[in-house]
Every structure is written in C-alpha cells, then in structure tokens.
Amino acid sequence: MHSLSAHRGRIALAVAATALTISTAPVSAQETFKLGIVTFLSGPAAESFGVPARNGATFTIDELNKGAVPAPHNKVGFGGMKIEPVIIDENGGATKQVQELRNLYQRDNVDAVLGYIGSGDCLAVSPIAEELKKLLVLMDCGTPRIFEEAKYNYVFRTASHATMDNVALIRYMKAKNIKMETFSAINQDYAWGQDSKADFVAAAGQIFPNAKLATDLLPKFGAGQYGTEISALVGAESDVVYSSLWGGDLQAFILQSAPRGLPKRSQLVFSAADHVLPALGDKMPDGTIIGARGAYGLMSRKSVLNDWFFPGFEKTIGTYPVQAAYRINQSILGLKNAIEKAMEKNGGKKPTTDEIIAAMTGSQWESPGGLIKMTLGDGHQATQPIGISRTKYNPEKKRVDLVDIQYFNAECVNPPPGIKSLDWIKGGMQGAKCE
Amino acid sequence: MKILSHPAAMLGIVLGFVLLGRVLPAWTLSLATVAASNSLIALGIVVLARTGNVSFGQGLFYAAGGYGVALIANSWGLTDAVAQVMIGAVCGGLLGLVIGPLISRYTGIFFGMLTLALSMVLYGALVKTTALGGSDGFNVGRPTLFGNVFTDPREADFMLYSVSVIATGLAGVAATVYFRSELGLMSLAVRANNLRVEYLGISANRIVAINFVIAAVFAGASGALSLMAQRHIDPQFAYWTTSGEFVFVAILAGYQSVAAVFVASLALELVRSFSNLYLPNTWQLVLGAFLLAVILFLPLGIGSLWTSTKRKGSEPDAPAPGATVTEPAE
Numbered sequence: 001m002h003s004l005s006a007h008r009g010r011i012a013l014a015v016a017a018t019a020l021t022i023s024t025a026p027v028s029a030q031e032t033f034k035l036g037i038v039t040f041l042s043g044p045a046a047e048s049f050g051v052p053a054r055n056g057a058t059f060t061i062d063e064l065n066k067g068a069v070p071a072p073h074n075k076v077g078f079g080g081m082k083i084e085p086v087i088i089d090e091n092g093g094a095t096k097q098v099q100e101l102r103n104l105y106q107r108d109n110v111d112a113v114l115g116y117i118g119s120g121d122c123l124a125v126s127p128i129a130e131e132l133k134k135l136l137v138l139m140d141c142g143t144p145r146i147f148e149e150a151k152y153n154y155v156f157r158t159a160s161h162a163t164m165d166n167v168a169l170i171r172y173m174k175a176k177n178i179k180m181e182t183f184s185a186i187n188q189d190y191a192w193g194q195d196s197k198a199d200f201v202a203a204a205g206q207i208f209p210n211a212k213l214a215t216d217l218l219p220k221f222g223a224g225q226y227g228t229e230i231s232a233l234v235g236a237e238s239d240v241v242y243s244s245l246w247g248g249d250l251q252a253f254i255l256q257s258a259p260r261g262l263p264k265r266s267q268l269v270f271s272a273a274d275h276v277l278p279a280l281g282d283k284m285p286d287g288t289i290i291g292a293r294g295a296y297g298l299m300s301r302k303s304v305l306n307d308w309f310f311p312g313f314e315k316t317i318g319t320y321p322v323q324a325a326y327r328i329n330q331s332i333l334g335l336k337n338a339i340e341k342a343m344e345k346n347g348g349k350k351p352t353t354d355e356i357i358a359a360m361t362g363s364q365w366e367s368p369g370g371l372i373k374m375t376l377g378d379g380h381q382a383t384q385p386i387g388i389s390r391t392k393y394n395p396e397k398k399r400v401d402l403v404d405i406q407y408f409n410a411e412c413v414n415p416p417p418g419i420k421s422l423d424w425i426k427g428g429m430q431g432a433k434c435e
Numbered sequence: 436m437k438i439l440s441h442p443a444a445m446l447g448i449v450l451g452f453v454l455l456g457r458v459l460p461a462w463t464l465s466l467a468t469v470a471a472s473n474s475l476i477a478l479g480i481v482v483l484a485r486t487g488n489v490s491f492g493q494g495l496f497y498a499a500g501g502y503g504v505a506l507i508a509n510s511w512g513l514t515d516a517v518a519q520v521m522i523g524a525v526c527g528g529l530l531g532l533v534i535g536p537l538i539s540r541y542t543g544i545f546f547g548m549l550t551l552a553l554s555m556v557l558y559g560a561l562v563k564t565t566a567l568g569g570s571d572g573f574n575v576g577r578p579t580l581f582g583n584v585f586t587d588p589r590e591a592d593f594m595l596y597s598v599s600v601i602a603t604g605l606a607g608v609a610a611t612v613y614f615r616s617e618l619g620l621m622s623l624a625v626r627a628n629n630l631r632v633e634y635l636g637i638s639a640n641r642i643v644a645i646n647f648v649i650a651a652v653f654a655g656a657s658g659a660l661s662l663m664a665q666r667h668i669d670p671q672f673a674y675w676t677t678s679g680e681f682v683f684v685a686i687l688a689g690y691q692s693v694a695a696v697f698v699a700s701l702a703l704e705l706v707r708s709f710s711n712l713y714l715p716n717t718w719q720l721v722l723g724a725f726l727l728a729v730i731l732f733l734p735l736g737i738g739s740l741w742t743s744t745k746r747k748g749s750e751p752d753a754p755a756p757g758a759t760v761t762e763p764a765e
Binding site (some may be wrong): 088098103133145221314 | 664
C-alpha cells in the first residue's frame with residue numbers, strides 16, 4: 001500500500017512541478033535589467049538594517065529609472081535599461097537563502113542579485129553564485145572572511161568589512177585624547193560580536209598599549225535584558241565601555257544603562273550605532289562616541305550626490321537615511337558604474353555577466369558616502385572612508401546631532417591587499433596611510 | 436497495483452524519479468534536492484513517531500552529520516558524494532547509539548524536551564567555537580561523484596539531485612520494509628500501550644531506542660545531503676527552529692505513508708519559495724495559513740489523501756497523530 005501511495009503521490013508531484021514551471025516561464029524584455037534584491041524584511045535585523053536598506057533600494061531605483069540622479073550617475077536606469085527589482089526576504093537562515101538565491105537566478109532569471117546583511121548569509125551564498133557563474137553583489141555584512149578565505153570571480157562586496165569600524169574608533173579616540181587605561185566590552189555572543197571585539201581589542205593593543213581589558217561580556221543575541229551586565233560594567237569602573245551591539249539590543253542596553261549612571265562613569269563607544277539615534281532621541285546620552293560603518297547619515301559629507309540622496313530619501317521615506325540605506329545605495333551605484341563601463345566597451349549592448357565582472361573588478365565610483373574603491377580581494381572587495389563622531393541632543397530639532405566628526409580615509413583604517421585583517425592589526429597596522 | 440508494493444517496484448519508481456531529473460528545470464532540481472534531503476530527516480521523525488515519541492531535537496543529528504562531513508571534507512579532502520552521505524549517516528548513528536538507550540527511558544513531553552535540550556547544547560557549543568566559524572559557520576568544497584568533478588552547474592545539480600533522491604528513496608524502501616516487519620509493527624504497539632508490550636516479554640525501551648537510532652541515521656545522512664546542496668554549514672543546523680521545521684513536515688505528511696513525507700516536504704518548499712517571491716513581507720503568514728489548513732482539513736496528514744480507510748482498520752487502536760505527542764505513558 002505504501003508503494004501505491006508513492007506512485008500516485010509522485011504523479012501528482014510531477015504534474016504540480018510541470019504546472020509551476022509553465023506558470024513561471026521567463027518573460028524577458030531587451031530594455032530592462034532584472035535585479036534581485038535580498039534584505040531583511042522580517043526578524044530582528046529588519047527594523048535596523050533590512051527595511052532602511054529596502055527603502056534605500058526602492059528610492060534609488062525609482063530615481064535612477066527617472067534619470068533624476070546627479071552626474072556621474074545621471075543615465076536612466078543602468079545605461080538606459082530600466083531596472084526591474086525583485087525584492088525577497090533575507091530572514092530564515094542560510095539554508096533558505098541558498099535555495100532562494102538559486103531560485104532568483106534559475107527560475108526568475110534575474111541578471112544579478114544584490115543584497116545580504118547577515119555575515120553567515122554572505123558566506124553561504126557566495127560559493128553558490130560562483131558555481132552558477134552568476135553576478136552577486138554583497139552590499140553589507142560584517143565579516144572580513146569572505147575574500148580573505150576564498151577567491152571569487154562572480155562575487156563582489158561594495159562596502160568595507162567590520163575591521164574598518166573598530167580601527168577607526170581607536171584612531172578617533174587617540175586623536176581626541178580619550179583616556180583609556182582600562183576598558184570593558186559588551187558584545188553579542190555570535191560572529192559579529194566576537195569578531196568586532198577581537199578587532200577592537202587588537203587595535204587597542206596597538207594604539208593604547210597600556211590599556212587593560214577589565215570586563216569582557218558576551219550576552220546572547222537578542223537578550224534584551226542587561227541588568228546583570230550593567231552591574232558588572234558599573235562595578236568595573238573602566239574608562240571606556242566598548243560595544244558592537246545593534247538594533248533592539250543596543251536600544252535596550254542604552255535605555256537600561258543610562259539611569260544607572262554608566263555613561264557618567266565610563267566613556268561609551270559604539271561601533272555601529274547611528275541607526276538607533278532616530279528611535280532613541282533624547283534618551284541617547286550626550287558625548288557617546290559612535291560609528292556608522294561609513295561616512296553615512298548625519299556624518300555624511302556634503303557633495304552633489306549626498307545633496308540628492310539625503311534630503312530626497314528623507315522627503316520620500318519620512319526619516320533620514322542611516323547606514324543600511326547608504327550601503328545599498330552605494331552598491332546599486334557601483335553596479336550601475338560597472339554596467340555602464342561595460343556598455344561603453346561593447347558598443348551599448350546589454351552587457352553579459354562576464355563583461356560586467358571585468359568592468360567591476362578594481363573599479364571605483366562616487367557615492368553619497370564618498371569614493372568607493374574595489375581595492376581588496378583582487379578587486380572584488382571595496383574599501384571606503386568612514387566618519388566617527390560624538391552624540392549631542394538638539395532640543396530644537398528634536399533629534400540627536402553628531403558633533404566632533406572626524407573622517408578617516410580608506411587607506412588609514414582598512415588593511416592593504418594580501419593580508420588578513422586581524423593579522424594586519426596585530427602586526428601594527430603596517431602600510432596605513434592617514435591624512 | 437498490488438505489485439507496486441513490492442520493494443523492487445519501489446526501487447523502479449525511485450529510478451524513474453532520477454530520470455525525471457533530466458527534464459526538470461534547474462530551479463526545480465535544486466528545490467527537489469532540498470525537499471528530498473528534508474524528507475529523509477522527516478522520515479526519521481515518522482519512524483520515531485510510530486512509537487508515540489516525537490523528537491524536537493533532530494537538529495542534533497542533522498548538525499552532527501553535517502559538521503562531521505564538513506570537517507572530514509576540509510581536513511582530508513574527501514569529497515565523494517556517496518561517501519559523504521555514508522559518513523553523515525555514521526556520525527548521526529553513532530551519536531544516536533550514545534543517546535538513544537539513555538533517552539528511551541522517557542516518553543511523551545519529557546522525551547521531546549530532552550531531545551530539544553540536547554540539540555540546543557550542541558548549538559550553544561558550536562556558536563562559541565570560533566575555530567569552526569562560530570555562528571557564521573564555514574564553507575566546504577564542491578562534492579564529486581566516483582572521481583568525477585562536475586563543473587557544469589546543470590550537471591552538478593543533477594548529480595546532487597540523483598544522490599538525494601536515491602538516498603531518500605532507499606531510506607523510504609527500507610522504512611517501508613521495516614514498518615511491515617515484526618519490530619516495526621511492535622513500534623505501533625508501544626505507542627498504543629507500552630505496558631502491554633512489556634507483558635509480551637519485549638522491552639519497549641529497546642524498541643524506542645532502535646527507532647531512535649534509525650531516526651538519527653536518517654538525520655545524519657540528511658545533514659550530509661543538505662551540506663552538499665548548500666556548501667556551507669553553521670550552527671543553525673542544530674537550532675530548535677530547524678528541528679521544528681522537520682517536525683512540521685512529519686505532521687504535514689502524517690505517519691501512514693512514506694511517499695507522503697516527500698510530497699509534504701516538496702509542498703512546503705514550494706509554498707515557502709513562491710510566497711517569499713510574491714509576498715516578501717508576509718510569506719510567514721502564508722506558510723502558517725498553509726500549515727493550519729492542512730492540519731484543519733487533513734488531520735491525518737497529506738498521506739490520508741490517498742491511503743484508503745481500510746488501511747486504518749489494519750492498525751488497531753491507532754490514535755490520531757496529534758495525540759501521539761502528549762499521550763501519557765502508563
């Protein structure tokens with residue numbers, strides 16, 4: 001009886017599979033570029049990164065399709081081709097992402113896939129794109145391992161990895177003469193938190209050789225309650241408290257630590273905190289040192305492109321753009337730059353994947369966050385400038401302003417090609433060129 | 436149609452499915468690969484559920500198989516797909532042999548909670564192990580088959596599909612034979628009343644332990660198949676939501692038919708994938724509604740669509756699968 005059921009079940013299955021194939025047959029028009037976009041639309045990273053990134057993508061693509069972006073990105077869409085986005089959710093783990101990436105390429109016939117915020121997702125999808133020989137543009141993720149542990153031809157990352165955030169923080173603290181004889185750290189117990197702490201501690205060891213790590217806390221991801229951790233941090237009375245917390249965890253930590261006086265005892269230093277400023281408002285303690293993973297948001301520098309992006313985004317979406325919106329914007333502009341370069345070479349035809357790859361390798365382009373250069377990973381991994389600043393609440397505008405901003409050029413805070421990030425920091429950050 | 440219940444005929448059906456893979460479009464091929472690998476672990480849960488126990492921690496063996504294969508592949512360069520499935524099965528099975536005899540003394544919710552706890556212990560340990568990439572995991576190379584390297588994406592996909600379908604198919608045939616055997620039928624008796632089974636002079640615990648090891652072997656092999664399909668492993672393999680998803684597949688399928696497990700797994704993958712494409716903001720809602728609809732309208736699972744009512748008569752005192760989870764041990 002089991003085999004009888006097996007038989008009928010399999011016929012039904014085959015019919016279902018065939019029906020689905022027919023209903024999703026590709027409809028390709030010459031004049032469009034189909035772009036798969038993957039970002040968190042649900043889950044813990046959605047509010048902080050995923051949805052701002054989605055908004056950044058839809059805003060940028062709408063403007064590009066209208067031809068409303070200033071030079072050098074003023075061509076309609078990608079070199080005259082309208083961009084047709086297919087947006088899917090990154091939530092659900094690496095197994096699902098691998099499957100959905102295949103579906104985007106093989107079923108939905110997208111020309112390229114752009115996105116990914118989670119480091120685990122980036123690591124998982126890269127070999128699949130490589131194997132399918134399809135273009136994959138990673139727009140965020142923290143881990144430096146992607147191009148340090150493997151070589152990819154079809155994969156690019158258009159933003160710096162997390163090493164820059166922590167090296168820049170340390171350099172900023174040195175430049176501003178922050179006293180750091182002892183410091184404590186609180187980070188989530190997963191790869192981002194562990195790696196960020198390792199980078200920060202290593203960089204501190206180089207620039208502040210006498211600083212001692214007093215308390216090192218690794219609460220679990222999504223803990224939300226930090227009562228005991230704050231007690232430990234208050235008790236440690238270290239000069240500096242470092243954290244790479246983000247999103248809801250960071251908000252909870254700040255809200256719980258401020259009434260207990262932690263910001264008054266220790267200098268708070270957060271590696272990626274700009275995205276919680278709109279939500280926290282006056283609850284954010286003044287004088288906190290924060291990074292934004294680039295010269296983004298309220299730390300962005302004035303330029304023609306930023307004068308288009310910042311106010312335009314704020315007007316369309318209702319809030320000002322934070323790091324994830326900038327990161328996906330610079331990613332789309334980077335892809336546009338490569339496609340248009342490839343079209344110059346091939347006489348204006350829609351470029352093939354290989355032509356785009358050739359044009360993108362080692363390329364550089366202007367973005368609202370500054371000049372992005374594909375310098376690492378044989379021209380596949382970007383480096384970029386970064387800003388670090390202090391918070392100051394502005395009661396008139398009812399928002400947190402960022403003051404005392406200092407910018408670091410890409411060569412100052414990113415490792416040179418051919419060396420692993422942590423080795424570079426531990427080796428004294430040789431070859432760094434700071435302006 | 437009676438002839439189809441012969442194991443040889445079932446092997447023929449499996450072979451037919453492999454050949455079907457030559458004409459399926461590429462994306463269906465990889466989706467079916469994942470569905471086949473998921474149905475292998477869900478089949479293990481069905482095997483175990485026949486004793487009245489549900490494991491909420493199959494991720495433990497799934498991860499053991501996956502990590503075992505990945506570490507061996509990366510340190511010794513063993514990339515053969517068939518060998519990897521075997522290694523996965525052995526890793527899962529060895530762990531099952533250690534845990535099975537201990538855990539078979541518990542039933543119902545205690546059984547479920549213990550399996551869940553053990554899998555989360557492994558998860559916690561893996562997240563802390565930075566040498567294995569911590570929560571980000573690590574990548575493994577492409578699998579080969581009998582010394583052949585597949586560089587063409589289509590051929591590579593077909594190879595993985597074939598290996599997954601054959602492994603799952605063989606497991607399905609073996610499970611069917613086992614279900615009809617004395618021991619397999621005794622599993623149902625354990626679920627109905629384990630005390631009476633003991634009076635027959637048979638150890639109910641031993642039967643649960645045997646089924647537990649079978650489930651662990653299937654889960655380990657499934658972990659190896661998943662690893663080959665995605666070339667990346669992270670602690671999420673052992674996380675409780677991963678285990679929960681496989682229990683979902685088993686509930687969707689019901690315990691009456693082996694084929695239903697594969698159909699349920701494929702249906703779940705299809706619904707998930709298409710809802711994610713067309714409703715990126717509410718795909719979880721669609722998935723939930725689908726599960727709810729199956730549970731409401733097919734309380735005995737998808738398998739009840741084609742298993743006849745007279746089949747139920749052949750299994751005296753078989754309670755509804757929903758009752759198996761909480762059925763108290765007497």
